[in-house]
Each structure stands twice: as C-alpha cells, then as structure tokens.
Amino acid sequence: MAGEHVVVVPAPDGAADLTRLVSLNESACWLWEKLRDRAFSEEEAAQLLIARYDVAPEVARRDARAWIERLAACGIIGD
Numbered sequence: 001m002a003g004e005h006v007v008v009v010p011a012p013d014g015a016a017d018l019t020r021l022v023s024l025n026e027s028a029c030w031l032w033e034k035l036r037d038r039a040f041s042e043e044e045a046a047q048l049l050i051a052r053y054d055v056a057p058e059v060a061r062r063d064a065r066a067w068i069e070r071l072a073a074c075g076i077i078g079d
Contacts, residue, residue, distance in 0.1 A: 022074050027053065028067055042068055 024032060030052065031045055045064035049055060055063075071077045 022070075022076065027063075031064075031067060032071075 027049065031048060034048055035045060042061065042064050045067060046057065046060040049060040049063060050057060053060075068077070
C-alpha cells in the first residue's frame with residue numbers, strides 16, 4: 001500500500017479484514033517473509049537478523065523479541 005509493507009490481521013472467523021492492518025519496517029517485513037506460515041523461535045528470528053544485518057546478538061534478540069510480541073499482540077501469530 002503506497003510503498004508500505006503491511007500485514008492484514010485476520011478477523012476472528014479467519015476472513016481478511018482490511019480495516020486491521022499492521023505496518024512493518026523493512027527488517028520486520030523481511031523477517032515476516034522468511035518465517036511466516038510456520039512455527040519459529042525468538043532465537044531463529046534473532047539469528048536471521050544477525051546474519052542479514054550484522055548486529056550484536058543481544059540487539060538481535062531484543063529486536064526479535066519485540067517483533068514477536070508485536071505480532072502476537074496484533075493477533076498475527078499465536079503466543
């Protein structure tokens with residue numbers, strides 16, 4: 001949408017609800033493309049961030065945790 005990366009949050013019945021969108025920055029979108037549609041761990045997300053962006057492990061873990069918490073809070077993934 002206008003150059004933004006978005007995820008449509010599914011409605012409780014599983015239907016797409018275009019009134020419920022989550023905007024993602026470039027790294028969050030990249031992680032989503034790598035990990036969506038399957039189970040993944042915080043550590044796996046952190047390792048992907050380390051490999052792609054050459055960040056310190058503690059920074060990658062913090063960012064991965066925050067990313068997962070945001071997706072869970074929005075109902076995009078389960079807890």
